[in-house]
Amino acid sequence: MATFLAFTLASATFDPIGVLQQRNPPPPAASIEAKKRDLHLDQPIPQRFVTWMGGVVQGDFGRTITDRPITDELGRRIGVSLRLFLLGITIGILFGVLLGVVSAIRQYKFSDYFATLFSFILLSTPVFVLGTLLKMGAQGINDSIGTNVLIFVGETTPGFQGNWFEHLGDRLQHLIVPTLAIALGQIAYYSRYQRSSMLDVLGSDFLRTAQAKGLTRRKALFKHGLRTALIPMATLFAFGFGLLVVGGTFTERIFGWFGMGDWLVTGISAQDTNITATVTLFVAVCVLFSGWLADVLYAALDPRIRVN
Amino acid sequence: MTVILNEGDAAGTTGAASGGPVDAAPEPGKAMTRGRLVFIRFMRNKLALVGLVVILGMYLMAFVGPLLSKWSYDTQDYSAFLEPPYSEHIFGTDKIGTDMFALTMRGLQKSLIIGLLVALISTTVAAIVGAAAGYFLGVADKTLMWVVDLLLVLPSFLIIAILSPWFRGKSWFLLVLMLAAFQWMITARIVRGMTLTLKEREFVKAAKFMGQPARKIIAKHIVPNMASLLIIDATINVGSAVLAETGLSYFGFGVQSPDVSLGTLIGGNAESATTFPWLFLFPAGFLVVFVLAVNWVGDGLRDALDPTSTRVRRKEKKDTKEKAA
Numbered sequence: 185m186a187t188f189l190a191f192t193l194a195s196a197t198f199d200p201i202g203v204l205q206q207r208n209p210p211p212p213a214a215s216i217e218a219k220k221r222d223l224h225l226d227q228p229i230p231q232r233f234v235t236w237m238g239g240v241v242q243g244d245f246g247r248t249i250t251d252r253p254i255t256d257e258l259g260r261r262i263g264v265s266l267r268l269f270l271l272g273i274t275i276g277i278l279f280g281v282l283l284g285v286v287s288a289i290r291q292y293k294f295s296d297y298f299a300t301l302f303s304f305i306l307l308s309t310p311v312f313v314l315g316t317l318l319k320m321g322a323q324g325i326n327d328s329i330g331t332n333v334l335i336f337v338g339e340t341t342p343g344f345q346g347n348w349f350e351h352l353g354d355r356l357q358h359l360i361v362p363t364l365a366i367a368l369g370q371i372a373y374y375s376r377y378q379r380s381s382m383l384d385v386l387g388s389d390f391l392r393t394a395q396a397k398g399l400t401r402r403k404a405l406f407k408h409g410l411r412t413a414l415i416p417m418a419t420l421f422a423f424g425f426g427l428l429v430v431g432g433t434f435t436e437r438i439f440g441w442f443g444m445g446d447w448l449v450t451g452i453s454a455q456d457t458n459i460t461a462t463v464t465l466f467v468a469v470c471v472l473f474s475g476w477l478a479d480v481l482y483a484a485l486d487p488r489i490r491v492n
Numbered sequence: 493m494t495v496i497l498n499e500g501d502a503a504g505t506t507g508a509a510s511g512g513p514v515d516a517a518p519e520p521g522k523a524m525t526r527g528r529l530v531f532i533r534f535m536r537n538k539l540a541l542v543g544l545v546v547i548l549g550m551y552l553m554a555f556v557g558p559l560l561s562k563w564s565y566d567t568q569d570y571s572a573f574l575e576p577p578y579s580e581h582i583f584g585t586d587k588i589g590t591d592m593f594a595l596t597m598r599g600l601q602k603s604l605i606i607g608l609l610v611a612l613i614s615t616t617v618a619a620i621v622g623a624a625a626g627y628f629l630g631v632a633d634k635t636l637m638w639v640v641d642l643l644l645v646l647p648s649f650l651i652i653a654i655l656s657p658w659f660r661g662k663s664w665f666l667l668v669l670m671l672a673a674f675q676w677m678i679t680a681r682i683v684r685g686m687t688l689t690l691k692e693r694e695f696v697k698a699a700k701f702m703g704q705p706a707r708k709i710i711a712k713h714i715v716p717n718m719a720s721l722l723i724i725d726a727t728i729n730v731g732s733a734v735l736a737e738t739g740l741s742y743f744g745f746g747v748q749s750p751d752v753s754l755g756t757l758i759g760g761n762a763e764s765a766t767t768f769p770w771l772f773l774f775p776a777g778f779l780v781v782f783v784l785a786v787n788w789v790g791d792g793l794r795d796a797l798d799p800t801s802t803r804v805r806r807k808e809k810k811d812t813k814e815k816a817a
Contacts, residue, residue, distance in 0.1 A: 310739055310779070310783075312759070312762065313779065316765045316776070319765065319766060320766050429647075430647075430649050438762065448653070452653055453744075455657060460654060464650055467647060
């Protein structure tokens, strides 16, 4: 649905021929006509969409304006983006939940105020500012150490030679700063909600009962408290993912990763309908998948749902 | 009351805040109006107060600041290229010699105006659509809620980015409309829900039986009763609108040259941030501080206008949980 709309809007607003027509000297009319036919611009938009969708079903995402097949590049770009997303979201959830739990347990202590302030500032900082600040920080660290420990351009060093292990190290060096840029925002986002849901649970009767029957406080908190407090969080994961995708676009752009987000920006700048529609489809699939994952998590955490 | 920052503190704060007349003792002889009570509660929240001062200061600075500086955003100083901040140019200069202070103020102006307009438009639309849907029900409700659901599914960032070639070269006001178009839906749903309950109240029924037209009932009886929600919503929307605008402008999909906004400044200078940090740090700093201030004011307003809001929200959460189960 979203893909159809994106495709239609993109087809209606983009004007790839305009770029061609403005070229100096103007190309002959015949070649413009030929290009139009190549891009199916002579057909009405719904028909173009059907043609494109038909290709997608067979695993063919069409060609870019510069006439390169999209499918070739798609796999590599998805890999790049997913690596960033998955690491970012895993770290974000893990530390976000941890931070939220800790500040709920130690409510109104110094650490709680500190965590609150930290996440408030982070939530007010857009990813592109955060990313650039991290870049500056990484530059500072590199300068003070004297070597390039934290590399923040690209995802691998071009022409890097070495064995598998060295390759891994090289990728890790590239990975740290961009992942941090994504994860910090996620940590702030999840910790806020985790804190309030944990506070709800802390005042509940069943936790007191658990302690009364002889569990230690720690055991009661983590076995009974945390699990219950995580249930409302499961629904948030789906929303958090949407946030992540947009954040990923900025992050890829800032750190020179050639992932899906970067492709979207390139696609729109080049007025390329096929690229834009492909990326939209990818985003839609991601969001659907995260929604499904949220449902699964929900069922895993809340036995009442499994019974139904 | 710094605890106001935290959403789940119902147990800690409502006890103190909801007992209005007790903890905010009115001066003898003066009746305690609701407005005064809200005002007192808000003033007691230090963070919200700081935020309000910062926001007002920024609006003032954005419009008065350029008048005080001797440089303007469209003139260049050919004796200073890429100079770090010094007495002549307090924010430094960029690579063609434009004063960064003048540029930042110009960008701040645009971003703040866009934020304010988007918030006003989207909150107005939300109030009208939500109240109309809730009041009339039937076909109007079905259609409006269908539009709401449709717009909620669409990724706004993507759509506006895709449409950006179309409003290139046109007025920035189009961008305002686009941003507003994607920001009203959630509020409209809440407004609809509140209208459904307000509709059954005696004063609305009384007005209806007195022969007031629906338009008047909505404008005079229903919407004013949701004022607190709408004020909070408008405040928070200013922040998110500014964030959305700067995000789009960062990629060149939002505000287009010759206009400048904080987003275009940050985007244009992010590349050189490691070597010429002042080009990036000043606009970025203004942006972050502004959004932070808006969030604090929004939180403060919510606690002052609606001390039970956290409790309500918790109940809702439980309801949805039970429904899901």
